[in-house]
Amino acid sequence: MNLEKVVFGFFVVLAATLNFGFFIGDIDDPALHNPYELFAAVVVNLIATVLKFGDRTQIGAVHLATSLVADLQLIGATLMFGYAEYVSSAGMTPSWTASVVSLSGGALLANIVSVVLLVVETVSFHRG
Amino acid sequence: MGNPLLVFWRNIFGPEDDDRRARRSALRVAASSAVEASETIFLVMRRMRAPLIVLIAIFAVSVLGLTLIPGQDAEGDPYRMGFFDAFYVMSYTASTIGFGEIPYPFTYNQRMWVTISIYLAVVGWAYAIGSLLALVQDRAFRSALALQHFTRKVARLREPFLLIAGYGRAGELLGRSIDALGRRFVVLDVSSERIDDLELAPLHADVPALAADARDPGHLGVAGLDHPCCEAVVALTDDEETNLTVVMAAALLRPELPVIARASSEAMADRMRAFGHPSIVDPFDRFGDHLRLALSAPASYQLLTWLESGPGAELPERGTPPRSGRWVVCGYGRLGRELTADLRAEGIEVTVIEPDPTGPEDADIVVGEGSEPEVLEQVDLAHAVGFVAGTDNDTTNLSLVATARRVNPGLFVAARQNRPESAPLFSAMDLDARLVPTEVIAHEVYAQLSTPLLWRFIREMPARGDAWAADLVQRLSDLCGSQLQALWKVRLTSQEAPALGRWLASGQARLGDLLRNPENRDEPLHILVLLVLSGDQAVLAPDDDLVLRTGDEVLLAGWGAARRALGTTLQVDSVLEYVVSGRRVPSGWVWRKLSRTPAEAPASRPPTRTGA
Numbered sequence: 001m002n003l004e005k006v007v008f009g010f011f012v013v014l015a016a017t018l019n020f021g022f023f024i025g026d027i028d029d030p031a032l033h034n035p036y037e038l039f040a041a042v043v044v045n046l047i048a049t050v051l052k053f054g055d056r057t058q059i060g061a062v063h064l065a066t067s068l069v070a071d072l073q074l075i076g077a078t079l080m081f082g083y084a085e086y087v088s089s090a091g092m093t094p095s096w097t098a099s100v101v102s103l104s105g106g107a108l109l110a111n112i113v114s115v116v117l118l119v120v121e122t123v124s125f126h127r128g
Numbered sequence: 129m130g131n132p133l134l135v136f137w138r139n140i141f142g143p144e145d146d147d148r149r150a151r152r153s154a155l156r157v158a159a160s161s162a163v164e165a166s167e168t169i170f171l172v173m174r175r176m177r178a179p180l181i182v183l184i185a186i187f188a189v190s191v192l193g194l195t196l197i198p199g200q201d202a203e204g205d206p207y208r209m210g211f212f213d214a215f216y217v218m219s220y221t222a223s224t225i226g227f228g229e230i231p232y233p234f235t236y237n238q239r240m241w242v243t244i245s246i247y248l249a250v251v252g253w254a255y256a257i258g259s260l261l262a263l264v265q266d267r268a269f270r271s272a273l274a275l276q277h278f279t280r281k282v283a284r285l286r287e288p289f290l291l292i293a294g295y296g297r298a299g300e301l302l303g304r305s306i307d308a309l310g311r312r313f314v315v316l317d318v319s320s321e322r323i324d325d326l327e328l329a330p331l332h333a334d335v336p337a338l339a340a341d342a343r344d345p346g347h348l349g350v351a352g353l354d355h356p357c358c359e360a361v362v363a364l365t366d367d368e369e370t371n372l373t374v375v376m377a378a379a380l381l382r383p384e385l386p387v388i389a390r391a392s393s394e395a396m397a398d399r400m401r402a403f404g405h406p407s408i409v410d411p412f413d414r415f416g417d418h419l420r421l422a423l424s425a426p427a428s429y430q431l432l433t434w435l436e437s438g439p440g441a442e443l444p445e446r447g448t449p450p451r452s453g454r455w456v457v458c459g460y461g462r463l464g465r466e467l468t469a470d471l472r473a474e475g476i477e478v479t480v481i482e483p484d485p486t487g488p489e490d491a492d493i494v495v496g497e498g499s500e501p502e503v504l505e506q507v508d509l510a511h512a513v514g515f516v517a518g519t520d521n522d523t524t525n526l527s528l529v530a531t532a533r534r535v536n537p538g539l540f541v542a543a544r545q546n547r548p549e550s551a552p553l554f555s556a557m558d559l560d561a562r563l564v565p566t567e568v569i570a571h572e573v574y575a576q577l578s579t580p581l582l583w584r585f586i587r588e589m590p591a592r593g594d595a596w597a598a599d600l601v602q603r604l605s606d607l608c609g610s611q612l613q614a615l616w617k618v619r620l621t622s623q624e625a626p627a628l629g630r631w632l633a634s635g636q637a638r639l640g641d642l643l644r645n646p647e648n649r650d651e652p653l654h655i656l657v658l659l660v661l662s663g664d665q666a667v668l669a670p671d672d673d674l675v676l677r678t679g680d681e682v683l684l685a686g687w688g689a690a691r692r693a694l695g696t697t698l699q700v701d702s703v704l705e706y707v708v709s710g711r712r713v714p715s716g717w718v719w720r721k722l723s724r725t726p727a728e729a730p731a732s733r734p735p736t737r738t739g740a
Contacts, residue, residue: 036195039211043188050181054174082212 011048012118015070016111018044023108027101028094035081038104042074045107048114059121066114073107168272172263179256186252190218190245197241201232217242222249274338275350281336282314282352289313290577291352293342293374294365295322297548298390300329301570302362302577305438307331309578316342316351318365343373345381353381362573363389368396379403388573392462409572411565412463416470418568419542421590422561423449423474427598428590434601434612435586436571438578441612443605447560450540453513454479458528460493463518463544463563479507499524499531509535517543518563522550529557579617581683584666585659592668600669604685607656613687615658618698620680625698631708632678640672644707646696653693655686 018041025032049067052060077100084096194214201207209217213231220227221242234242263269289312292299299315303326306313312333317323320339327337340347342365352358361382363374371389378387380403387406391397397408422429430446437444455471457464460482471478480493481503496503509515509532517528525543532539542561545554554562576583589597607613620628631637639660645651660667660674661681667674676682684694697703702713714720 035211036192039188039192039195043184046184047181050177050184053177053180054170054172056170078211085210086212 008051009118011044011051012111012114015041015044015048015067016108016115019070019074019104019108019111023101023104025101028098030092030094030097033097033101038074038078038081038100041104041107042071042078045070045074045111059117063114063117066110066117070107070110070114073103073110077101077103077107168268172266172269175263176256176259179252179259183252183256186245186248187218187222190222190241190249191215193241193245194218194238197235197237199232199235199238207232218245218249221246222253224250271339275340278336278338279350281334282350282355285312285314285336285352285355285357287312288357288359289352289355291348291358291361292316293348293351293361293363294370294390295326295337296364296366297566298569298573299362299364300325301567302364302573303331303335304329305570305574306577307333307335308439314352316340316347318342318370341370343370345377348374348377349381353378353385358382358385360386360388360577362577363387364569364573365390368392372396372400375400375406376403379406388576390569407576409569411568411572412466414568414572415463415563415565416466419449419467419561420470420474422447423451423471423476425590425594425597427594427601428592431589431597431601431604432586433571434604435582435615436575437612438571438574439612439614443601443610443612446601449560450513451476453477454508454511455514455516456481456507456509456512456532457516457518458482458525459517459519459544461518461520463565464516467516467518479512481507499527501531501535504531504535509539512536512539514540515542517541519544520546522546522553526550526553526557529559578615579683581617581659581661581681582615584661585668585683588666588668596669604656607654607686613685614691615683615685616691618682618684618694620676620678620682627697627699627701627704629678631704632676635675635677637676638672639670639674639676641708642676642697643672643694644697646693646703646707649707649710653686654690655684655694657682657684659683 018037022033022037022041045067049064049071052064052067055061055063080096080100080103081092084090084092084100088096090096191211191214194209194217195211196208199207199209209231217230222245229238290306291314292303293316295303295315295317299317303313303315310332313335315323315326315335315337317326317337317339318341323337323339326335336351338347338351340351342348342363345353348361353361361374361378363371365371365374368391371391375387375389378385383404387404389400389406389408391400391408391410392412393410397410400406400408418429418432421432426446426448430444433444434441454477456479457468457471458481460468460480464480464482468478468480481496482493483495483497494503494507496506515529515532515536517525517532519525519528522545525545529541529543532541540560541557542563543554543557543559544563544565545551546565548564548566551564575586604612618624620632622629628637639657643653643655643657645653657670658668659682660670660676661683662677663679684691697707705711705713714723
């Protein structure tokens with residue numbers, strides 16, 4: 001067992017699960033989308049991205065790319081969240097909530113690709 | 129063809145007779161070095177993983193803590209910070225900017241947490257920034273950056289350039305002459321100090337340089353060996369084996385490129401010749417040849433050294449080495465052997481002094497230190513005419529010269545200077561001839577590279593005799609003064625001389641008619657034609673009646689202004705018409721039609737000769 005692989009897998013999967021947890025629920029109901037979960041998703045995604053730094057393989061490059069996409073989408077979501085809460089007078093209206101959640105949905109897709117890559121890598125490693 | 133638009137069109141879409149375009153597509157020898165460079169970047173990213181993760185974790189914990197710890201608003205009601213406020217507070221607190229407690233003054237709970245966070249965050253930042261600075265200082269990282277920078281610079285070169293491996297004294301001299309010609313070059317040298325020197329050197333063009341071992345074909349690759357604009361490779365390192373490796377790499381990867389390499393033994397030269405047709409420069413051999421030339425034809429030697437020294441060079445003095453009498457050579461190393469052989473081939477008696485003779489025994493070797501009086505007595509220096517201090521130690525050479533002069537003040541003294549730092553001492557000795565191996569190499573390579581015509585001129589010139597050379601030196605110094613002006617080549621093709629097409633085809637194109645001032649054709653241009661190469665036949669210093677033909681190549685010397693004036697004549701139909709026949713023709717198409725004097729082949733009316 002390789003500790004590096006455990007940590008790597010842990011963060012990749014945790015990033016996807018946290019993202020999923022935030023995403024699930026009615027898209028325009030702010031009560032179903034916990035800001036703490038979004039925060040945790042952003043942090044874990046950032047850590048997962050840094051963990052993917054410096055891998056020279058092709059699959060490593062795609063890993064990094066998917067993580068960067070997820071980061072971009074999640075940070076976009078938090079920025080919209082912050083804008084809705086602090087700047088706009090209306091607060092988390094259904095439309096703002098929908099925007100935030102749909103952005104995190106995009107990030108979820110990228111995270112799923114990451115997990116698929118992880119699985120592919122693992123399976124091909126065993127066969128090879 | 130005088131129309132600039134037509135010329136432009138032709139240059140772009142016309143048949144390209146430049147063989148450079150025909151070179152096969154770039155090889156990928158550079159790939160290995162590029163991979164090496166990106167590997168280092170990956171290593172750097174890998175090393176930044178831990179500091180970045182620590183920083184993210186510290187931030188996340190601090191921000192999360194702030195949002196969870198209950199606070200109070202202005203009225204004393206319970207209040208929890210949002211994520212944005214928490215992130216904002218942590219950002220300025222962690223970076224030690226500290227704007228204060230917002231949006232409401234903190235409770236003690238919050239202050240305790242912020243205190244802990246400050247210490248954590250400062251440690252995190254210090255760790256991350258420290259790691260980053262350490263990486264910037266890292267040698268591997270810096271050399272990777274330098275390699276990338278160099279690779280990019282070389283890849284962006286869009287004009288022909290030389291690849292010089294080895295930037296020692298010879299490389300430096302060569303680089304300066306090449307730069308004065310307005311040509312580009314790329315440098316590889318194993319010593320980073322030499323590369324730093326190069327960056328400080330006052331050169332016109334930006335010279336890409338890399339401190340790397342030229343024995344690695346990957347380094348040669350990034351230095352432009354596989355670049356389509358690379359026009360020649362020069363191997364001038366001190367290490368013979370490195371030079372051989374460069375010759376090999378060039379011959380195997382780019383067989384069509386001309387290669388010039390330094391070698392100081394015949395065995396090494398043979399090993400190099402096994403790979404293609406490299407041009408070998410052996411400083412000691414060349415110096416021997418020069419000495420023979422100086423002995424038999426001082427003026428030819430003077431002309432040779434002047435032309436080889438490149439633009440701006442002072443006219444060297446014409447030496448008068450004694451032709452009859454006995455010479456004494458001190459030091460029987462590589463130089464001593466060459467000189468002795470060359471002098472003996474000229475029929476001159478030579479006595480050799482060598483403290484530690486190795487190799488085949490020679491009849492006339494006196495074993496001993498050259499500076500000892502009894503040894504000098506033994507060789508009978510008082511009755512010799514020439515003396516050569518040819519050891520590989522500058523101090524020994526200087527003391528030999530001083531001792532020899534004391535014994536016989538009338539001697540013709542030649543000495544070998546090994547290190548550039550000793551130059552002032554050797555100048556102060558006022559020697560009759562000074563051998564600097566690196567300068568011999570640099571001049572020789574320059575003559576071969578500046579234009580093939582100059583090289584041809586230099587090879588064929590000695591055969592023309594001393595009086596001819598003396599006359600040419602006189603004409604050249606009348607024209608240029610004591611400093612050599614521009615040397616350049618013109619190819620009489622539709623590319624370089626579009627106006628000349630019909631005139632050349634008429635078969636009456638006299639050289640003298642062309643070299644007239646476009647402002648006033650009665651004045652000749654301040655240009656001296658050194659050589660005209662017609663097909664495979666070279667005419668040295670031709671007279672005005674030589675008939676030029678299409679495709680001829682002409683080597684000229686003269687002032688920059690004359691070069692520009694000649695350029696106008698070659699490009700513009702109406703100027704050519706005036707220069708050749710004296711008729712002023714309108715240069716525009718409309719006026720030409722109106723005045724009904726189409727720019728045809730100019731009539732071969734002999735121009736009025738005036739006493740110019």
